[in-house]
Amino acid sequence: MSAGRGGTGRKGPLTQPGGGRNGTGASEASPAGGGIRKEKAGKPGRPGAAGRAAESAREVALDILVRVEQQGAYSNLLLNSSLQKSALSREDAGLATELVYGSISRLLTLDYVLDGFVSKGISKLQPWVRNLLHLSLYQIMYLDRIPSHAAVNEAVNIAKKRGHQGISGMVNGVLRSVLRAGELPVLPENISPEQRISILHSHPLWMVKQWAAEYGLDAAEAMCAANNEPPAASVRVNLTMISRDALLEQMLEAGLAASPSLVSPYGIVVKGGGNLALTSWYRDGYLSVQDESSMLVAEAVSPEPGMRVLDCCAAPGGKSAHMGELMKDEGYIYANDLHPHKAQLIADQAQRLGLECIATGSTDALLLARSLEPESFDRILLDAPCSGLGVIRRKPDLKWRKQPADVTSVAALQAELLQSVSRLLKPGGILVYSTCTTEQAENSSVIAEFLGNNPGFTSATFTSPVWQRVEGTALAAGEGLQLLPQHYGSDGFYISRLQRLL
Incomplete structure (x- = not known):
């Protein structure tokens, strides 16, 4: 799980010139992003101390953002390693974390606003200057506890350190023009509802259109808003x-x-x-x-003590371990992953939790049916490789890395995996197919195709205690349940429970 966002209060889009607050009261942010979470900043009675600490946090964040853009590094991994090497306090590490994740998550909105103030366009700037403007504008628009003038002054100071007088002057001019502009972003009246959602909530237009087609405009907007909130x-x-x-x-x-x-x-x-x-x-x-949505998967598998269980794509091992706990460490779980170093992570988890029923292996899940006995497992979990679009709030980079073709290609792999591992299930056994995505091409469509080709299997999703608990909030998507990020403030997840007939 990636580092959570914290340590700063949030606000909505800037509504007053000069860096004024947006006028809402201090309240916990709702899952759909409708509220504001305020926290106290720093310790009183120490003039200047917060500024110095915040500057170093901003510089750490800036270095990370530049490397993410230039090197294609994953923000969560780079952030974790950078914070471990830094001497930042817990509070300052929280600010750096917020600036990195927030600037990436709000990238489209930030670019849209800045393009109206940078004469030659934000894309023409040097990467460090562009990312300095990103993280500074993010503070002005979305961080309630940081005075806007402080964000501008710190940005100018960093620009002076890293560039020449002309760059610091440009940074100062752009950000002070932003402060005078009033409410941002200013959206044209003639754009489509999908374009409005895309700009306001900073999601690729193709993604918004896809979700609107699958779930409706209101749900699509709620998904985008929820994705911009810090994960619980x-x-x-x-x-x-x-x-x-x-x-x-x-x-x-x-x-x-x-x-x-x-x-x-x-x-x-x-x-x-x-x-x-x-x-x-x-x-x-x-x-x-572990995320709350992810906890439902092992419960849907419902393994019992003494059973033989297969976890096909098990790393990093959270669901295997949960199944072992549900089995009271009695029985046998074969936890497989393609990569040996990830299989070791599973073994490490089992050891930490005191679970002896978990054995690990490392092979392509498509080859499991060749090496294991047919119809030899009481329970099978296929937590399939997927686009991951249900975990955007934890990995905001995904919004900008994924394309529609990625969904199509992984859906083909998922269907092949499901067909292959189903041969290993005993008659009367349960096979659970799960993903951490919201895309029905990877979810209900895969299950519909499988059930159409395999009359010896039937859906058992809606008789599960899991469905009985989330019914009325989660969606029934084909023969599975679909959790969206706004439902509980947890990850978007799909779970389908299949039973092999006797």
């Missing part, structure tokens, strides 16, 4: 070691803002708790960091 921090409790209530009590006693997940009976949501993978609870195997 959630953990799965290892019930072989501790109950959810007991761990929740310990967290509350430690001063954490923790609450039971409404999505999964195994989950706890923690606000402002930092990196929970650095806690003793994680080290001792009491919990795993």
Whole structure:
């Protein structure tokens, strides 16, 4: 899981000149992005200290943004490594994190606004200058706790360090013109609803059109808004070691803002708790960091103690481990991944959690049916490779890296994988197909094709306790359930439960 965004308050688009606030009250941001999350900035009584710390955070963020653009680096991996090397405090690391993810997530909107103020166009600028304007405008438009004049002054100081007087003057002029402009972005009246959503919520137009066609305009806009919100921090409790209530009590006693997940009976949501993978609870195997939607997958598989279970594409091992916990570490789970180093991650997770029922292997999942006995597993999980468009809030780069052709190509692979591994399921067994995407070409279409070609299988999704819990919020998409990011503030996920007839 990528580093979460935190440490800063947010605001909507700038509505007053001179860097004024947007006038909304302090409230927790809603899953659909309708609210504002405010937090206090820095410590009182230390003039200048916050400015110096914020400058270093901005410079770290700027270096990351330039490398993401120039080298194609993944923001979450580069951010994690850069923060580990830096001497930033927790608060300043939170600001750098917010600036990186926020600037990438809001890229289209930021470019749209800046193109109206940069005479030769934002694309013609040097990469470091362009990204400096991005992160500065992001602060002005979206970060409530940073005064706009401070964002401008820090940008000018960085420009003076890295460039000549002309560049710092241009940066100063552009940003001060932004402050005088009033509410931004200013949208033309003659654009389509999809174009408005694309610009306002910073998503590729093709993506907005696709979601509008699949879910309707209102849902498409809610998806885009939700994708721009910071992801919630959630953990799965290892019930072989501790109950959810007991761990929740310990967290509350430690001063954490923790609450039971409404999505999964195994989950706890923690606000402002930092990196929970650095806690003793994680080290001792009491919990795993996992998105709430992802927790539903193992529950849908519903493995029982003593069963033989196959996890076809298992890395990094969260779902395999969850199944092992549900089985009370009794039975056998074969957790496979294409890459040996990722298979090792699964083994490491199992060891940390005290699970001995998980064996790991490394092969192409398309070849599993050749090396394993037919009809030899009671349960099979195919958490298929996918476009990942359900996890954009965690990996905002995906918006700009993916193209429609990517969906088409991976859907063909998914269909092939499902057909191949289905031979390994015992009569009466359950096969769960899941993805972390919202694209029906990869989800319900794959399942419809499979069921059409395999009359020996039937859908068992809507008799599952998982569906009974989320029914009324999640969507019934073909023969599976579809969670969208605005439903619970968790990842977009698709889960289809198939049973082989006797």
